[in-house]
Amino acid sequence: MSNDIVVSLVGVSKVYRIGDQLLRALDKVDLQIQRGETLALMGPSGSGKSTLLNLIGCMDKPSEGKVLIEGKDITSLTHDELAETRALRIGMVFQFFNLISVLTVVENVEMPMVYAGIGTRSTRREKATEALDALGIADKANRLPSQLSGGERQRVAIARAIINKPAILLADEPTGNLDSQTGKIVLEALRRLSAQGQTTLIATHDQDVMAYAQRTLNIKDGRLA
Amino acid sequence: MREIATMAWRHTSRRQSRTTLTVLGVAIGFGAIIAILSLSFGVKRSVEATLRPIASDAIVLPLAREVYDSSSVGQVGIGQGGGILSRLRASRIETVGIDQETFNEIVSTPGVASYLGRSTPIPVRAIWRDREIRMTVTAIDPEGEKPLGQIVLDSGDWPGYMEGLASQILLRLRQVSVGDRITLASEEGERYNLTISGIVGQSREARFGAPPNVPLLVTFQTAALFTNDTSYSGIVLSTSDMAEARRVADAVQSGYPNLTVLTFEDFTETIERTLNQYSLFLLSIGILAVAVAALGSANTMVVSTMERTREIGMMKATGAKNGFILKGFLLESALLGLVGGIVGVVFGYVGSRVLEYLVVRLNIGRLAGATARFSPYIPLWLIPFSIFLAVAVTLISGSYPAWRASRLDPVEAIRYE
Numbered sequence: 341m342s343n344d345i346v347v348s349l350v351g352v353s354k355v356y357r358i359g360d361q362l363l364r365a366l367d368k369v370d371l372q373i374q375r376g377e378t379l380a381l382m383g384p385s386g387s388g389k390s391t392l393l394n395l396i397g398c399m400d401k402p403s404e405g406k407v408l409i410e411g412k413d414i415t416s417l418t419h420d421e422l423a424e425t426r427a428l429r430i431g432m433v434f435q436f437f438n439l440i441s442v443l444t445v446v447e448n449v450e451m452p453m454v455y456a457g458i459g460t461r462s463t464r465r466e467k468a469t470e471a472l473d474a475l476g477i478a479d480k481a482n483r484l485p486s487q488l489s490g491g492e493r494q495r496v497a498i499a500r501a502i503i504n505k506p507a508i509l510l511a512d513e514p515t516g517n518l519d520s521q522t523g524k525i526v527l528e529a530l531r532r533l534s535a536q537g538q539t540t541l542i543a544t545h546d547q548d549v550m551a552y553a554q555r556t557l558n559i560k561d562g563r564l565a
Numbered sequence: 566m567r568e569i570a571t572m573a574w575r576h577t578s579r580r581q582s583r584t585t586l587t588v589l590g591v592a593i594g595f596g597a598i599i600a601i602l603s604l605s606f607g608v609k610r611s612v613e614a615t616l617r618p619i620a621s622d623a624i625v626l627p628l629a630r631e632v633y634d635s636s637s638v639g640q641v642g643i644g645q646g647g648g649i650l651s652r653l654r655a656s657r658i659e660t661v662g663i664d665q666e667t668f669n670e671i672v673s674t675p676g677v678a679s680y681l682g683r684s685t686p687i688p689v690r691a692i693w694r695d696r697e698i699r700m701t702v703t704a705i706d707p708e709g710e711k712p713l714g715q716i717v718l719d720s721g722d723w724p725g726y727m728e729g730l731a732s733q734i735l736l737r738l739r740q741v742s743v744g745d746r747i748t749l750a751s752e753e754g755e756r757y758n759l760t761i762s763g764i765v766g767q768s769r770e771a772r773f774g775a776p777p778n779v780p781l782l783v784t785f786q787t788a789a790l791f792t793n794d795t796s797y798s799g800i801v802l803s804t805s806d807m808a809e810a811r812r813v814a815d816a817v818q819s820g821y822p823n824l825t826v827l828t829f830e831d832f833t834e835t836i837e838r839t840l841n842q843y844s845l846f847l848l849s850i851g852i853l854a855v856a857v858a859a860l861g862s863a864n865t866m867v868v869s870t871m872e873r874t875r876e877i878g879m880m881k882a883t884g885a886k887n888g889f890i891l892k893g894f895l896l897e898s899a900l901l902g903l904v905g906g907i908v909g910v911v912f913g914y915v916g917s918r919v920l921e922y923l924v925v926r927l928n929i930g931r932l933a934g935a936t937a938r939f940s941p942y943i944p945l946w947l948i949p950f951s952i953f954l955a956v957a958v959t960l961i962s963g964s965y966p967a968w969r970a971s972r973l974d975p976v977e978a979i980r981y982e
Contacts, residue, residue, distance in 0.1 A: 399882055399975045420886050427884020434979065438879035442575035447568070454568045455884035461567070500883065 345411075346507045346539045347373040347396050352405035354391050354562075365391040367562040368405070373508065373541065378534040380550045381543040383559035389543040390512060392559065396541065397432055397510050398425045410507050427456040431501030433511040437493040439485040439500075446472065446481040449499045456504060471499040475529050491522030498529055502538065509533065511542040524548070569889065573896040576869070584901065587865040591905025592912050594858035595955050598851035599913025603941035604920050605844035610942050612836050616829055620807050623814040625671055625800040626825040627663050662796025667821065671800055674820075676813040681709045681801040686779050687792050692748035692756070693739060702729070702749070702781040704788035704795055715801075716782070721763025726786050728762040735780035736764060747781075751791040759787070859962040862901055866894060866966035877970050878978025891971035898963025899956050906955030910948050917941035 354366040365388045373379060383389050394400040395407050398414050399422075407414045409429050414422060426432070431452075439448045449468035453459055459467065472478040475495040477488075485493055494514060501509055511530065515523030523546065531552045534540050542549050550556050558565040577584050662685040663671070672680040684704035691698050707723040710716050716730075721743035724730045731741045741747075745761045765782070788795050802817070804810045810828045818826040870877070877890055921941050 394976050397882065420888075423881065423884055423886040426882060430884075432882050434879065434882075436875075438875060438882075438979070440572065440876055440880070442572060442579055447571070451568070451880070452884050455880075455886065455889060504884075 344375045345372050346375050346377075346409070347371070347541075348406075348408040348411075349392075349395070350406045350408070352395060352402045352407060354388075354395065354400070355403040365562050366395070366402070369562070369564055371557070371564060373539060375507075375539055376537045377555065378540045378553045379542070380553035380556045381541060381559060382545070382550070382556055383543075387559045388562040389559055391562075393510050393512050393541070393543055396508065397430050398422045424456065427452050428504050429507040431504070431506035431509040433494070433497050433501050433509065433514050435513040435516040437485070437490070437497045437517075439493060439496060441485055444482050444484060445477070445488070445496050448485065448496060449503055452500060452504050458504065468499070468503060471503050472496070475499050489522070490518050491525050494518060494522075494526045495529055498526070498533070502533060508539045508541060511540065511544075513543060513545070515544065515546050566892075569893045569896055572893055573900055576873075577897055577900050580869070583865055583868070587862050587901050588905045588908060590858040590861035591855075591902060591955055591959060592908035594851070594855035595906055595909030595951050596912025596916050597854045598848065599910060599943060599947060599951055600916030600920055600941070601844070601847040601851045602947060603913065603917035603943045604847070605840060606944055606947075607917075607921075607941040609837070609840055611940065612840075613833065616832050619801070620829040621804050621810050622829070623802040623804065623810045623817065624827045625663070625802065625817055625821075626827070627661055627798070627823075662798055663800065663824065664796055667824075668797050668800065671817055671821070672802065674802070674813055674816050676804050676809050676816070677802045678805060679709065679803045681715065681803070682706055682797045683799060684785065684788060684795050685798040687788055687795075688752070689791050690750040691781075692750065700780050702783050702788065702791070703779045703798075704785045705730075705782050707784060717766040719764040719766030721761070724762045724782065724784055724787070726784060727757065727759055728783070728787070729759045730763050730765055730782040731761050732765045732780055732782060749791065755790075757787075757790050759783070855958060858905070859958050862898060862905075862959045863962035863966065865901065866898055866963040869897065870894065870966045870970040873970075874973065874978050874981040877973050878975045878981065881973070881975035882979060887971040890973075891967050894967030894970050895960060895963060898959045898967065901963075902956035902959030903952065905959065906952035909955055910951055913951070914943060917943060 349369050349371040352366055352369045352371075353364065356363045356365055369392065371392075381389050381392065391400070395402055396409075398407075398409065398417075401407075401415050409425060412425070414425065417425065439445075440451065443451070446465065446468045449471055450464045453464045453467065458464070469478055469481060472481055475498060477492055477495050477499070480488055480492060480496075485496065488496065494517075498509075498511075498514075501511075509530075514530065515526055518526060527546065527548055530540060530542065530549075534552065542553070668682055672682070682705075686701035686703055688699065688701050691700055705716070707725075711723065718730075721730075729747060735741055741761055741764070743761055743763060747759050747761065748756050749759055750756045759781075785795055802810075802813055804813050807829060811830065814826045814828045817824070880890060881887075918941070
């Protein structure tokens with residue numbers, strides 16, 4: 341497998357059991373994402389976007405098929421190995437920011453390094469400040485998330501997601517909870533990261549994302565079009 | 566670990582009212598246990614301090630025996646041995662003093678360094694400032710009493726022939742001073758004028774059998790004027806040490822099975838057994854309080870994990886391992902226990918003081934002896950031990966919610982509403 345392929349999905353299906361019924365959220369999906377690529381993942385609600393992101397994000401395992409992150413099959417990994425992969429190889433940005441309310445902005449950004457056991461306290465602080473600076477919110481480093489606007493919180497979440505220089509940055513409706521003006525600022529931040537070579541997969545309904553994405557994936561009923 | 570501790574501390578301090586209530590629950594539970602234990606330790610310490618001076622003594626007491634009384638047939642006796650018929654015979658318990666011959670043999674037991682004998686109370690009639698009162702006198706051996714120090718003179722001197730030592734009882738009953746004269750009449754009506762040679766002081770430390778609980782102390786020679794039968798109510802045999810006291814006690818006991826011979830160990834053993842039962846009962850109340858506190862703490866942690874389900878999901882999504890989540894919640898539980906334990910020590914101290922007040926006020930703290938003052942006591946080791954136990958209890962009660970939080974599925978947790 342080429343070193344340029346960051347994510348590879350081979351015949352991936354995901355089936356959920358809801359009561360007595362089986363729900364096929366993903367159906368034999370094949371996908372390869374190249375390093376440095378930016379993809380937009382489009383599809384109606386319930387089409388399987390989040391399931392696909394969860395599988396690539398090592399938060400879930402497929403019912404069938406293989407998910408390879410930088411060539412490593414995640415289906416055989418233990419809980420702790422999956423957690424380590426998430427900390428080091430995956431960056432996640434959620435629609436609702438999901439920051440730790442009791443930690444300051446800079447402490448939130450440091451957390452993936454803490455989980456992975458990377459660096460000393462001072463080097464972690466230094467890297468986190470740099471990441472915040474890159475996203476234009478270094479001056480908010482010592483504030484609590486509750487003291488920030490929605491756009492600022494989402495930029496903190498992006499800083500947290502990229503702190504360990506992940507193989508792929510996954511964003512699930514990153515502007516879904518923001519007004520259009522703030523959404524534009526967040527998208528601009530993501531676009532700049534893409535321009536710097538960060539592999540990114542963004543699940544979105546936003547047409548602006550498609551404008552700068554190199555590839556758009558359309559998903560419907562658990563299948564990629 | 567620093568980050569886990571920071572998060573645990575901030576989460577705990579942020580939920581002020583819930584944390585305060587949980588900490589209070591733990592503090593009350595452990596405070597109750599400390600207060601109860603302090604009561605028990607206080608009594609124990611007081612008993613030991615009281616009995617310490619007689620650690621090398623052996624106390625010989627006449628054995629209460631069953632005396633049959635055919636005039637009251639039909640009453641059930643308390644005595645031992647005999648068949649049903651004999652037990653159906655009426656009986657009463659009577660204590661007979663130790664006679665002079667037995668006394669002489671006992672005090673010459675090898676190992677006895679000094680001894681103290683006191684007579685059984687002798688009934689007399691006293692004429693005091695033209696008023697006749699009935700009372701008892703006890704015969705003592707001043708030379709034997711002096712080195713033992715069980716009777717402390719407040720004023721005057723030890724009694725000689727035809728002299729009497731007024732006790733605090735007599736002092737309370739009548740104004741008496743050294744040099745006063747008191748007339749005692751025997752049962753046969755013969756009168757003798759005695760001079761008060763001294764006044765017994767208030768005993769600063771309670772010692773077994775001291776001072777005699779009678780108004781007047783006289784010498785055996787003086788007592789012989791009122792009675793022909795001077796028997797002994799008890800003998801204190803002083804030896805060199807505790808082991809020697811045990812040997813002497815065993816020797817006397819084997820020679821005189823109809824007497825009761827007790828040592829320091831016997832006293833402390835009996836008292837300790839009684840105290841342990843008493844403490845166990847009180848402790849069970851304390852343990853119940855701690856169990857309620859543990860449930861409160863578990864409830865707090867369950868609510869906390871539910872409230873933070875999405876946060877846990879996000880932490881896991883961004884790389885936190887199960888162990889990290891587990892440690893975080895366990896640390897929060899431990900923190901509740903630590904603060905609760907510390908506050909509990911303060912509560913326990915205050916509680917022990919309140920108990921002391923109540924016990925002294927209700928006058929039920931005299932388990933240790935006739936004159937021993939009882940005071941709750943918190944040994945130093947109990948403080949860290951209680952805090953450690955509080956942490957352990959909250960850790961155990963918080964372990965299930967913490968484990969459950971650590972096992973949450975990140976996908977489900979992030980979706981949690």
